[in-house]
Amino acid sequence: MSLTESQLRATVAAHMPGVRADLDNLVRIPGIAFESFDHAEVDRSAEAVAVLLREAGLPDVKIVRAGGQPAVIGRRPAPEGAPTVLLYAHHDVQPVGDRTAWLTDPFEPTERDGRLYGRGAADDKAGIMAHVAALRAFGDELPVGVVVFVEGEEEFGSDSLEELLLLHRSELAADVIVIADSGNWDIGQPALTTSLRGIVNGFVEVRTLDHAVHSGMFGGAVPDALTALCRLLATLHDDAGDVAVEGLVRREAAPLDYPVDRFRTEAGLLDGVSLIGTGRLVERVWTRPAISVLGVDAPRTTEAPNALVPVAKAKVSVRIAPGDDPKKAFLALATHIERNAPWGARVTVTLEHDGAPCVIESSGPAYDAARAAFGAAWDGVVPVDIGVGGSIPFIATFQDLFPEAAILVTGVEDPDSRAHGPNESLHLAEFERVCIAETLLLANVARMLPSRG
Ligand code: BES
Ligand code: MN
Numbered sequence: 001m002s003l004t005e006s007q008l009r010a011t012v013a014a015h016m017p018g019v020r021a022d023l024d025n026l027v028r029i030p031g032i033a034f035e036s037f038d039h040a041e042v043d044r045s046a047e048a049v050a051v052l053l054r055e056a057g058l059p060d061v062k063i064v065r066a067g068g069q070p071a072v073i074g075r076r077p078a079p080e081g082a083p084t085v086l087l088y089a090h091h092d093v094q095p096v097g098d099r100t101a102w103l104t105d106p107f108e109p110t111e112r113d114g115r116l117y118g119r120g121a122a123d124d125k126a127g128i129m130a131h132v133a134a135l136r137a138f139g140d141e142l143p144v145g146v147v148v149f150v151e152g153e154e155e156f157g158s159d160s161l162e163e164l165l166l167l168h169r170s171e172l173a174a175d176v177i178v179i180a181d182s183g184n185w186d187i188g189q190p191a192l193t194t195s196l197r198g199i200v201n202g203f204v205e206v207r208t209l210d211h212a213v214h215s216g217m218f219g220g221a222v223p224d225a226l227t228a229l230c231r232l233l234a235t236l237h238d239d240a241g242d243v244a245v246e247g248l249v250r251r252e253a254a255p256l257d258y259p260v261d262r263f264r265t266e267a268g269l270l271d272g273v274s275l276i277g278t279g280r281l282v283e284r285v286w287t288r289p290a291i292s293v294l295g296v297d298a299p300r301t302t303e304a305p306n307a308l309v310p311v312a313k314a315k316v317s318v319r320i321a322p323g324d325d326p327k328k329a330f331l332a333l334a335t336h337i338e339r340n341a342p343w344g345a346r347v348t349v350t351l352e353h354d355g356a357p358c359v360i361e362s363s364g365p366a367y368d369a370a371r372a373a374f375g376a377a378w379d380g381v382v383p384v385d386i387g388v389g390g391s392i393p394f395i396a397t398f399q400d401l402f403p404e405a406a407i408l409v410t411g412v413e414d415p416d417s418r419a420h421g422p423n424e425s426l427h428l429a430e431f432e433r434v435c436i437a438e439t440l441l442l443a444n445v446a447r448m449l450p451s452r453g
Contacts, residue, residue, distance in 0.1 A: 002143060005376060008443060011137045012436045019133045019435065020116075020428070022052060026091070026125040027109040027118040033069045033092040033156035042152050045091045046070035049128060049150050056135035058148065066167055068160030069152035073168060078145025083449045085442060086147045086174035086405070087134075088394060089127035089181060090154035093120035094420045101422035115416075115425040122426040123419035124154070126412040126434075127180035133435035134442055143446035147174055151394065154181070157201070157353025158393040165401055176366045176406045176445055178438065181392050183413025185256075185384050187430055190374040190437065192367070193409035194254070195286060195387040196395065197319040198357030200329045201294075204337055206232060207346040209310035216306065224308040226298050228345040233314060235340040236291045241276025247332035248289040249324035253282040253387055266415040286387030289329075290319040315352070319389055326354035355393030366406030369444035377437035410438070 003011070030037075031045030046063050053061045053074035061074040069092060078084045096106040096119050104110040106119040131148055149172060151161065165172060182193040206229040209222065238244045258281040269275070277284045284290070297313040299305070320329045334349040341347045362385055374383040395407060412434050418424045 002443065002446070003138070003141060005440060005443070008137055008439050009436055012133060012439050013432070015133055015136045016432055016435070019129050019136070022132065023116070023121070023125055023129045024109040026128065027116075027121050028107055030107050030119070031092050031152070032095055033153035034095055035156075037095070039069065042069045042092055046072050046150075046152055049091050050074070052128070052132050053135075053148055056132050057139060057142070058135070058146065064164060064168060065152075066160040066163035068164075069156070071152050071164055072148070072150040073171060074146075074148040075171060076142060076146045079143065082144050082446055083175040084145030084147060084173070085445055086149055086172060086177040087131040088149050088151070088177060088179045089131060090124045090151040091128060092152050092155050093123070093125070094155045097420075097422055103423055106422075106424075111428070114428055116428055117423055117425045119424055122183075122413050122417040122424055124181045124411075126426045126431055130180050130412060130431070130434050130438050131178075134438040137435075137439045138442070142442070144442050145174075147172055154392070154394065157355060158397075159353065161394060162397050165397055169401060173402065174405055175449060176408065177398060177402075178441065179392060179395060179407065179409045180411050180434070180438070182388055182390075182409045182411035183417065184411070184430065185386055187414050187427060188378065189381060190378045190383040190433070191386045192362060192370060192374070192383050193388050193411070194360045194362045194385045195322040196358050196391055196409070197286065197290075197321060197389050198324060198326050198329075198355050198393075198396070199391040200318040200320060200326050200333065200354045201352040202316055202318075202330065202333060203313055203350045203352060204229070204232065204316050205311065205313040205348045205350075206341070207311045208343070209308060212305075212307040212310050214306065215308050218308055222308055223343045223345065224310075225345065226309040226312040228342050229296070229298075229312040229314055231342045232337065232340055232345070232347065233293055233316070235336070236316070237276065240278050242278055243289045243291050245289070245291065245318075245332050245336040247335075248318075248329055249321045250283075250288045251321055251323055253280065253287040254385055256282055256384065256386065258282050258285075262415075282387065285389040287321050289321055289324070290389065292317050319391070320357055322357045322359045322387070324357055326356055330354060355391045356396035357391070358395045358399060360395070360407050360409065364406055365448050366408060366445065369448045370408050370410075370441055373440035373444050374437045376440050377433045408441075410434070
C-alpha cells in the first residue's frame with residue numbers, strides 16, 4: 001500500500017536532522033570547477049554525493065566524466081508500469097569571491113537566525129539534499145523509477161555536459177525531470193520556473209601600444225589601453241541603461257509584478273543609485289538581454305606606475321533572452337565591440353563559455369502533479385510560474401535530447417540566498433518545505449502519470 005501524504009510529511013520531518021548533517025558535510029567540500037582551483041576537491045565532492053545516493057537505496061551509482069569534472073549518476077529501476085523521474089542538481093560551487101566580506105568561513109556551515117550560511121548551502125548542495133531527502137522518505141517503497149544526475153561543472157559553463165549526456169543517453173531517459181537549481185518567489189510563496197536566460201561570457205582585450213611608456217612624456221597624444229577599454233565598454237549600454245548591442249532577442253515576460261522597492265532591497269542597491277534600463281522589471285531581468293562587466297585585468301591601483309597601459313582586458317557577460325541563440329549573440333557582441341573600438345585600438349573578443357536559454361512548457365500531468373505537491377507542502381499556497389535571469393545550460397541540452405520529457409524547475413533559493421555572493425545562505429524552514437514538496441511530487445507523479453511505453 002502506498003504511503004499517505006501525512007505519513008510522507010512526517011517521515012520527511014523525521015529525516016531532516018540527518019539531511020541537515022549531510023548537507024553540512026557537503027558544504028565543507030570546496031569543489032570549484034573553475035580552471036585555477038584544486039579539482040581534487042571536485043572529485044571529493046562527487047564521491048561524497050555517490051555515497052549519499054548509495055546509502056539512499058539506489059543500487060546503481062557511478063561517477064562519470066567526459067573530459068571535464070565528474071558527475072554522479074544514480075539509478076533505481078521503475079516498479080512495473082510506473083514512470084521514471086530524473087532528479088538533477090549540481091555539486092560544484094562558485095568561488096567565494098572577497099573572503100573578507102564573509103561573516104563566517106564559507107566552507108564551515110554556520111546556522112544563524114534560521115539560515116544556514118556557506119558557499120553552496122543553497123546553490124546547489126541543498127538541491128542535492130532535497131533529492132536525497134525524497135529518496136530517504138520512501139526508502140524501499142519508491143513508487144517511481146529514479147535517475148539522479150548530479151553535475152560537477154555547472155558553475156563553470158557545463159562544457160562537457162553535452163558529451164556526457166550523449167554517452168549516457170539511454171541511462172538518463174525519463175518521463176519527468178526535476179531540476180532543483182532555481183528558487184521560489186518569496187519565503188512562503190513557492191514557484192515553478194518556466195523560463196531562464198542563457199549566457200555568453202567573453203573576454204575583450206584592447207591593445208594600443210607595444211610597451212608601456214612614461215605617462216608624462218606621451219600622455220595627451222597617446223591613448224592608453226585602459227581608457228580605450230573603458231570607452232569601449234561604455235558603448236554597451238545607451239544612456240537609459242538598455243543594452244545597445246544590436247541583434248539580441250527581447251521578449252515579454254510573465255504577467256507578474258516585481259515591486260520596485262522589493263527588488264531594490266533584495267539587490268542591496270544603495271540609496272540614490274537608479275535602476276538601469278526601461279520596461280517592466282521582470283522583462284529587464286528575465287526576458288531581455290543584460291550586459292555586465294565582471295572583471296578587468298589591469299595594473300593594481302597600489303602598484304600602478306606613472307605609465308600608459310599598453311593592454312587591458314575585461315570579462316564581459318551577456319545574459320541572453322529565452323529564444324535567443326548563444327552563437328548568434330556572441331557574434332552580435334563581437335561585431336559591436338569591433339565596430340566601436342575607439343581610436344583604432346586593436347581589440348580581440350574571445351568566448352569563455354556559453355549556455356542556451358530556455359522556455360518550458362508548463363502544462364500537462366507532470367505540472368498538475370507538481371502544483372498539487374507544492375500547494376500541499378506550503379499549506380495551500382499554490383505555486384506561481386516565474387522566469388529567472390540566471391542560467392542552467394543543462395535544460396536546453398536535455399530538451400534537445402529528450403523532447404518528450406516534462407521538465408520541472410524547482411529549487412531552494414529565496415530572495416535572500418545571495419547565491420554567488422558572500423554570505424550565501426539557505427532558509428532552513430523553506431528547505432524543509434522543498435523536501436516535502438519533492439517527496440509529494442514523486443508520489444503524485446506515480447499516481448498521475450502514465451508510464452513510458
Ligand atoms: N542556480 C543557478 C541558476 C539560477 C540563478 C537559478 C538564479 C535561479 C536564479 C545556477 O547554478 C547558475 O548560477 N548558473 C550559472 C550558469 C553559467 C555558469 C553557465 C549562472 O547563471 O551564472
Ligand atoms: Mn545552481
